[in-house]
Amino acid sequence: MAERAEEPIKYDSLPNFPAEGFAGTDLGPTRAPRDSLVRTTPLPPQTLFQRHEALLIGSFGVAVFFVAWQAVASARIWSPLFLPGPVDVWQAFLELVNDGELATDIAVSGQEFVIGYALAALVGIPCGLLFGWYPRLRYIFDPFITFFYATPRIVLIPLFIIWLGIGVESKIAVIYLGAVFAILINTMAGVRSLDASLLRVARSFGAGDLHIFRTIALPGSVPFILTGLRLGTGHALIGVVVAEYVAAQHGLGRMMMIAGSTFQSSKVFVGLFLIAAAGLLLTYGLQRIERHFDAWRPQR
């Protein structure tokens, strides 16, 4: 093997560029810095419209909708009892605020929502992580999860009223039950769909169960947990309204139910918009959190 037939080519005989640059030219230093692979140029500036494109077009669509709605309502083809316009809804809102009733309703509904939803998150996330990680725990609880998730939980309201009364407790139970399964099932799915190659890396570096859980299972399932939380807000808001529809002393759902049965359509719309606003706010907040955790995903 030792014999080497050819002379190696002498690459160093090639002419060199002078290290100090070419005299009389102003091209900056001819020797690139060590990290010359990373050369950056600032992006061209964006116009105001480009920067807020989604928001501007979206707002325009909503504005058109409200104008059209008001136009149809103002034409008075139907009575305001049947189809109130945005202006009627706004007046009803101011009326309710002046009555002082609305503040109580919002406070009661809000309290029910916050407690029920927080309980759902506090139970759903840890249980989802555990059931996803330990198959045997999952085998135990799977029948129950399937049973409750497949059942419309509204049918349990009469039972909750018997057990917990018509106060906030029965509402909290309905809201909790509505949100907890969405959170739990999604969290569980997140743990189960972890990248097997990452788990292999962790084991190869000698990581124990707890360390793998903390460094891979938890961050890896964050997108799923947040999806669960977002779906959970929807379920929880449905829970608020429906539970109060059946029997309650205060709350937005009760207000809407009474308004509806007495042909005060504008007030029904007020309730509808308030619930929708709550949903929007929560979704927006969760999206912010999602973006925080998604910093590593390349921008689409």
Place this chain on the structure above:
Amino acid sequence: MLIPLDQARGTGAHFNGMKLQARDVVIHHRRQRYGDMLLAVDGVTFDVADGEFVAIVGPSGCGKTTFLGAVDGLLPLTSGALALDGRQIDRPGHDRAMVFQQPSLLPWRTVTGNVMYGVELIRIPKAEAQSRAKRFVDLVGLEGFAESYPLELSGGMQQRVNLARALAVDPEVLLLDEPFAALDAQTRETMQQELLRIWNETRKTAVFITHDIVEAVYLADRVIVFTARPGRVKEIVTVDIPRPRDLRVKREPGFVEIERRIWESIREESARDGLAATA
């Protein structure tokens, strides 16, 4: 010639100076789909000296990767023994580090964060871990990308991170499982050259799995040829090409001769495997 490992273990008295020892290693591979245990490796015996670079080649499905998984401690042996510095290998440990076929990087961690992953598991002060991570990020040529996320990097750069992550734990033996198989031809050659440059600086004992004969001859001091499944050592070829090796060495007659010899050896095995016509 062979030292019984149960004697060598712990005492060090019979330790023959070899870094890594494999003795009649038999591994069955669990196949969930077929509900059986497939014989993947059937009695592999060889030694790797301290600071040696060994490449294992063989026809596809010959149990190379399975064998390396066992050296890493991720797979149990059916029989036989594997020892590192005379100590039996039975679980993953910081004395070995694997460079995986897929980059397998944590997408939510930066380049530095990923290189830290293995280091965090060794009990060293955080500041030292960070400076060590930085050193290896620089070593693999990613100094401008320390704060980038894996999905922002090309395949070759991701494999550099994969390599840095393994080197950063300062293992006794570096295990490389076809790390460049998924890269395009140009990037692969660049990475081979880079690996030799880095290896020259660290001189770690290395076991490199590949199906690319040219790659094996270019990188290794010795090339171990596996038979078709079940894997056994068919032949061990010494590559007496002096280091440092330039990529141009691949065109030299001595290199081509070694490459041809290994190629024929593997051809035989592939043909045998073809006749057996198994899955």
